[in-house]
Structures are given as structure tokens and as C-alpha cells.
Amino acid sequence: MTALSHQCLKPRGALYGLWIAALVIAAVAGLYCAYTMEHAGHHITGMTNRVVWGLPHVFAVSLIVAASGALNAASMASVFNVSIYKPYSRCSVALAISLLIGGVMVLVLDLGRPDRLIVAVTHFNFRSVFSWNVFLYTGFLLLCIVYLWFLCERRYQHQIKRIGLAALVWRIMLTTGTGCIFGFLVGRNSLDSALLAPMFIVLSLVTGTAALALCLLAIARSQQNPLPVATVRSLSTLMIWFVAALGYFAIVHHLTNLYVAEHAASERLVLGGSMAALFWIGFVTVGLAGPLLLLMKNLIADTDADYKTQKRRLQFASAAALIGGASLVYVIIIGSQVSAQRLFPGKTVLASSFGDVGNASYQPSLWEWGLGFGGVAVGLLIFQLLLRLFPFTADRQHS
Amino acid sequence: MQSTSNSVSARRRFLQKLGLLGAASALSSYTLIEVSASTAQGASAVNRWGLLIDTAKCSAGCDACVTGCNEEHGIDATGRDDTRAQWIRKIDLQDNLTGRESSLPMMCQHCASAPCVDVCPTGASFKRDDGVVLVNKHTCIGCRYCVMACPYKARSFIHETISNQKSIAPRGKGTVESCTLCVHRIDANTGQQPACAEACSKDAHDAILFGDLNNPDSEISRSLKQHKAIEVRSDLGLNTGVRYTGL
Numbered sequence: 143m144t145a146l147s148h149q150c151l152k153p154r155g156a157l158y159g160l161w162i163a164a165l166v167i168a169a170v171a172g173l174y175c176a177y178t179m180e181h182a183g184h185h186i187t188g189m190t191n192r193v194v195w196g197l198p199h200v201f202a203v204s205l206i207v208a209a210s211g212a213l214n215a216a217s218m219a220s221v222f223n224v225s226i227y228k229p230y231s232r233c234s235v236a237l238a239i240s241l242l243i244g245g246v247m248v249l250v251l252d253l254g255r256p257d258r259l260i261v262a263v264t265h266f267n268f269r270s271v272f273s274w275n276v277f278l279y280t281g282f283l284l285l286c287i288v289y290l291w292f293l294c295e296r297r298y299q300h301q302i303k304r305i306g307l308a309a310l311v312w313r314i315m316l317t318t319g320t321g322c323i324f325g326f327l328v329g330r331n332s333l334d335s336a337l338l339a340p341m342f343i344v345l346s347l348v349t350g351t352a353a354l355a356l357c358l359l360a361i362a363r364s365q366q367n368p369l370p371v372a373t374v375r376s377l378s379t380l381m382i383w384f385v386a387a388l389g390y391f392a393i394v395h396h397l398t399n400l401y402v403a404e405h406a407a408s409e410r411l412v413l414g415g416s417m418a419a420l421f422w423i424g425f426v427t428v429g430l431a432g433p434l435l436l437l438m439k440n441l442i443a444d445t446d447a448d449y450k451t452q453k454r455r456l457q458f459a460s461a462a463a464l465i466g467g468a469s470l471v472y473v474i475i476i477g478s479q480v481s482a483q484r485l486f487p488g489k490t491v492l493a494s495s496f497g498d499v500g501n502a503s504y505q506p507s508l509w510e511w512g513l514g515f516g517g518v519a520v521g522l523l524i525f526q527l528l529l530r531l532f533p534f535t536a537d538r539q540h541s
Numbered sequence: 542m543q544s545t546s547n548s549v550s551a552r553r554r555f556l557q558k559l560g561l562l563g564a565a566s567a568l569s570s571y572t573l574i575e576v577s578a579s580t581a582q583g584a585s586a587v588n589r590w591g592l593l594i595d596t597a598k599c600s601a602g603c604d605a606c607v608t609g610c611n612e613e614h615g616i617d618a619t620g621r622d623d624t625r626a627q628w629i630r631k632i633d634l635q636d637n638l639t640g641r642e643s644s645l646p647m648m649c650q651h652c653a654s655a656p657c658v659d660v661c662p663t664g665a666s667f668k669r670d671d672g673v674v675l676v677n678k679h680t681c682i683g684c685r686y687c688v689m690a691c692p693y694k695a696r697s698f699i700h701e702t703i704s705n706q707k708s709i710a711p712r713g714k715g716t717v718e719s720c721t722l723c724v725h726r727i728d729a730n731t732g733q734q735p736a737c738a739e740a741c742s743k744d745a746h747d748a749i750l751f752g753d754l755n756n757p758d759s760e761i762s763r764s765l766k767q768h769k770a771i772e773v774r775s776d777l778g779l780n781t782g783v784r785y786t787g788l
Contacts, residue, residue, distance in 0.1 A: 180715070182701070183699070183700045183701035183702060183714050183715065184624070184698065184700045184701075184715075185619075185621060185624045185700035185701045189624075189698075189700075190623035190624050190700075191623060191624060191625075191626075191627060191688070191694075191697050191698060191700075192623065192694070194685040194688045194689060194698050195685060195689060253682050253683045253684055253715070254681075254682065254683015254684070254685070254698060254699070254714070254715030254716055254717070255681070255682050255683045255715040255716060256682075258680075258681075258682045258683075259682070261663055261680050261682055262662060262663055262682050262684075265662075265663040265664055265665075265680055266662070266663070266664070267659075267661055267662055267663060267664040269658075269659045269660075270659065270660050270661055270662045270686070271660070272660065272661075272662035272684060272686055273662045273663075276662070323686075326660070326690075327656075327660075327689055327690055328656065328690075328692065328777055329656060329690060329691060329692025329693075329774070329777070330689070330692075479689070483692065483693075483694050485632075485647070485692070485693065485773050485774060486634055486773070486788075488636065488637050488638065489634045489635060489636055489637060490634065490635045490637055491632060491633070491634060492633040492634060492635050492642065493601075493631075493632070493633040494630060494631070494632045494633070495604060495607060495627075495630040495631045495632075496622065496627040496630040496694075497623070497694070498630075498632050498647075498694070502623075
């Protein structure tokens with residue numbers, strides 16, 4: 143067994159240059175979109191006073207949740223002592239930091255008054271889950287920085303399990319907090335559920351592992367040093383469990399909603415209304431069935447079976463899981479606002495001067511897409527920068 | 542040597558003056574705070590302001606309360622109904638069992654346990670001692686969590702720049718607002734009704750009654766004792782300051 147060593151990742155080549163250029167353009171475009179939205183006001187977006195949280199929130203929540211899950215490899219190695227993930231610990235923590243910054247950036251730039259960020263970090267209402275999240279996000283960032291430091295310093299090796307455990311507990315709190323942002327909204331039928339917190343934890347495991355798998359495959363390609371088969375198969379196994387668990391929570395969530403009569407309208411919207419296509423195709427087919435089928439094939443195949451096919455399956459399954467995760471977040475956030483709030487049980491609303499009849503419509507604008515992708519680009523740029531500046535990438539590994 | 546002792550004493554004098562200046566400014570700002578606190582007449586928990594809406598008197602085709610509110614607070618139509626501020630809206634209902642129709646205005650319910658106040662991360666959404674729920678325009682960051690949390694869809698996010706504002710209702714792009722129960726009229730202590738109630742009475746409907754829910758002798762408290770009034774979404778246990786009869 144060769145000793146574990148790390149290096150800075152400094153890829154060259156036209157393709158890499160193009161990739162970085164694309165990310166920079168997307169990041170700048172995202173900032174421009176945010177500036178325009180802030181300057182002109184949110185009326186240029188698809189958001190209204192019925193749908194006040196739009197696509198930027200879908201991007202922000204997806205990124206933040208994925209950030210928490212991206213720490214999986216580090217947690218597996220440091221806390222559960224799974225040696226196969228040790229070479230990827232630093233990368234895993236760096237990705238978590240990057241995605242979190244990207245997500246929080248989108249969240250902040252979508253505020254009505256992003257210039258008042260200083261107010262958000264100096265005035266706290268501790269009854270608000272949002273306030274807790276300010277601490278959860280900053281705490282997570284600090285923990286991850288310390289975690290990376292310990293991972294890089296030989297003299298702190300004996301402390302890694304402790305910091306890893308702290309980060310694991312913290313990220314579970316973080317995703318619980320994110321889930322609770324929605325779970326505490328008692329006035330909205332589709333959200334009023336304690337199940338959202340554990341569902342967001344599982345969602346983070348799925349999307350975080352998927353994002354990390356894609357990054358590790360890309361890094362391996364740039365290093366011309368393929369991921370070991372064992373790693374590909376282990377990631378496949380993890381993903382299967384996580385995707386299956388997400389499916390379980392989604393089924394329980396919808397079954398309980400269907401059971402409660404007052405939630406029937408919001409369930410109809412998701413299962414058979416304007417959100418149905420995204421739910422059934424985006425989440426169930428692409429996000430659940432697709433990855434499960436592809437990854438099961440990987441596990442059924444012999445260990446020595448075609449490596450490239452196994453790798454490609456993991457790649458497609460991860461991309462599909464990310465699309466599925468984002469679709470689920472969209473259905474949860476937008477779906478909860480599109481359906482009319484029921485104020486008068488036993489009565490039909492005949493007319494309203496402001497949107498109590500029928501479902502609202504929401505069409506995300508280009509500004510929102512721009513800001514969302516800008517956040518993703520900023521996250522990925524930070525990740526590239528971290529890998530370039532610090533020895534976070536494992537060198538050739540053989541056992 | 543001489544020059545050194547001169548410079549030391551000059552520095553001492555400077556520091557002494559700086560200290561005196563600091564003490565004077567601290568004292569004056571303390572005095573100002575004290576004066577301002579003693580002259581301001583704050584909201585008192587002795588009162589709890591609220592509305593009682595008689596849906597039997599509310600007419601389906603009438604929107605006088607909405608117009609009255611908009612005029613009072615300078616809420617102009619922007620041409621985009623989905624994004625303009627909606628402090629108060631009219632809803633027409635039909636009972637599924639009896640087919641009986643009713644109409645009512647819906648606005649901020651000024652809940653005692655207001656979800657908007659609970660979720661606001663900066664504390665910009667707050668409840669005064671007299672039960673009026675307001676938004677502090679200086680600390681609202683426009684996160685819209687309160688809009689999401691309000692079960693009554695009573696809050697509006699301001700999507701665009703506002704011109705021709707009224708001094709009694711400062712408003713701002715990128716922040717959230719809702720019915721203030723015409724708090725400027727309450728604080729003026731002239732016994733004026735909120736604009737919606739006034740407009741309703743002007744149209745001879747008298748469907749909106751404003752008053753002090755804590756005062757057992759007020760008209761609103763007496764009416765509440767006589768009629769069966771309900772809270773909308775009473776299942777949430779929010780103890781609303783706005784009640785409805787005839788529903």
C-alpha cells in the first residue's frame with residue numbers, strides 16, 4: 143500500500159480553459175441578473191405576491207442541501223473509518239464549502255434588500271428558523287475550514303475523528319434547519335409536516351453524494367488517473383441506499399398528505415396538476431427510478447466487468463439524481479405557493495380581488511435562471527480555486 | 542528636554558479635552574434618549590385593537606374598504622395585479638352545504654401569536670403592545686418568509702419602486718408590508734376609525750367595526766358578546782384581532 147499523498151490540481155488544456163471561461167461567464171451573468179433584479183425590483187421576475195419564493199430559492203436550497211451531503215465522503219472516512227474514502231476527504235470538505243457559498247450567495251442576492259445583509263447578521267429573532275440558519279451556515283463553514291486544516295496537518299491526525307463527528311452532527315442540524323424552514327409553515331397545507339426535516343437530510347445525502355461523485359470523476363479524468371473500481375462500486379451502493387430512502391420519505395409524505403382531507407387540493411396539484419410533470423418525470427422517473435436502475439446494474443455486474451460502463455452509469459445516475467433532487471425542491475417550494483391557501487373549509491370561493499380562486503401560475507424569468515446558474519458557477523469556481531491552491535486532491539492511490 | 546515636556550503636557554491637554562468631549566456627548570445622547578422616551582406615547586397593553594366584520598352587512602359588489610385603504614396609504618394600481626400591494630382584498634364565498642353566499646374583506650388579522658412575527662429573522666415583523674402587527678421598514682431585508690408564513694395571504698412584497706408615498710405610510714421596494722390597522726390614526730388618538738371601516742360606513746354598510754377588544758364596555762366587545770363571531774383558521778390557534786360574524 144502506497145502512502146496517501148495529496149497535490150494541487152493544476153489542469154491545463156483548451157477544454158479546461160473553456161470550462162473555466164464558461165463558469166466565469168455564468169458567474170458574472172448571475173451577478174448581473176442579481177443587480178438588475180435588485181435595481182428594477184422583483185416585478186421583472188416571474189415571482190408575484192402569490193409565489194414569493196421562486197427559482198432562486200430552488201437553486202439556493204438545492205445547493206445548500208447538496209453542500210451538507212457533499213461532506214459524506216469525509217464523514218465516511220473520518221467518523222466511520224471507511225478507508226476507501228480517505229483519499230477524497232479533503233475534496234469532499236472543499237466541495238461542501240464551495241456549494242454552501244454558492245447557495246448562500248443566491249439566497250442573499252435574491253433578498254428584496256440584499257444591501258441590508260449587515261442587518262441580517264446583527265439583528266436576530268431566535269424564534270425564527272431563518273435566524274438559526276445564519277448560525278448553522280456560518281458554523282458549518284467554520285467547522286469545514288477547521289476540518290480541512292486538520293486533514294492537511296499531520297500533527298492533528300488524532301483529532302480528525304472528533305472534528306469529523308462535529309461536522310457530521312452539524313450538517314445534520316443544518317439540513318434539519320433547512321427542512322424546518324418549510325416544515326414550520328403551518329399556513330400552507332403541503333408544507334405543514336415534520337417529515338420535511340428528515341426528507342431534506344436524505345435529499346442532502348443523495349444530491350451531495352451525486353455532486354461529489356461527478357466532481358471526483360471529473361478530477362480523475364483531468365489527472366488521467368481513473369477512480370478505482372471499488373470506489374465507483376461503493377459510491378453506487380451508497381447512492382442506491384440514499385435514493386431508495388428518499389423515495390421512501392417521498393411516498394410517506396404524499397401518503398400522509400392524501401390521508402388528510404384538507405391537504406387533498408395541494409396533493410392533486412402535485413400528483414395530477416401543474417406540478418405533476420415535474421414530479422412524475424423530473425423526480426420519480428429521472429431522480430428515483432433512473433439512478434436506481436443504473437446503479438443496480440452496476441452492483442449486479444461483476445467487479446471486473448467493463449469499468450467504463452460502470453463509471454458512465456455512476457455519472458448518468460449522479461446527474462439524474464441532481465436533476466431529480468432539484469425537481470423535488472421545485473415541487474415542494476413552488477408547489478406549496480401555487481396552490482390556493484384554504485381559508486374557509488366547507489365553502490367555495492366564488493370571487494376574490496386577489497388570487498383566492500384557482501391555482502397561481504409561475505413562470506421563472508431569465509433573470510432567475512441567470513442568478514441560479516450564477517450561484518452554481520460561483521460554487522464550482524471556488525471549488526476549482528481551492529483545488530488549485532491547496533493540496534486537496536489525492537495522488538495516485540493503489541492498494 | 543523642554544520641548545519634550547511641552548509635547549507631553551500638550552498631549553495630556555488634548556486627551557483631557559477628548560475625554561470631556563466624549564463624556565459630554567455620551568451625556569447629551571443619554572439625555573436625548575430619555576427625553577424622547579418620556580415624550581413618546583407608546584402603545585399600551587391596556588388596549589388590544591381589533592375589528593369585527595359583519596359579513597351579513599358586507600355587499601358582494603362593494604369594494605369601498607379596498608379603495609379607502611388604497612387611498613389612505615397611497616397604494617396605486619401598478620397595472621400588475623399579481624405584484625401590486627394588497628393590504629385588503631374582497632372575497633365572495635358560497636357555503637357548500639346550504640348554498641348561502643357571503644362576502645367579506647380579508648386583511649392582516651393582527652394575530653396575538655403571529656406566525657409572521659415568529660419567522661421574521663431580523664425581528665422586523667413585530668407586534669406592538671396594543672396588538673397591532675407591523676413591519677419595521679428599516680430592518681426588513683425582504684426575505685419574504687413572513688409572506689410564506691401568513692396563513693391569510695395578507696402580506697405583500699413590494700416588487701417595484703414606489704412614487705408619491707404618503708408620510709403616514711412609508712413604503713419601500715424590496716420590503717414587505719401589510720395592513721397597519723391605520724396605526725397612524727390610532728396613535729393620533731383622535732378616535733378616528735381605520736380607513737376601511739370609515740369607507741364602509743360612508744357607503745352605509747357599517748360592516749366593519751373597530752375598537753378595543755380589551756375594553757369590556759367598547760362597542761366591539763359588546764357586539765362580540767352578543768353575536769357568534771369566529772376567527773378565520775381558528776384551528777391554528779392564533780388568537781386573531783379580526784373576527785367575523787355571519788359566516
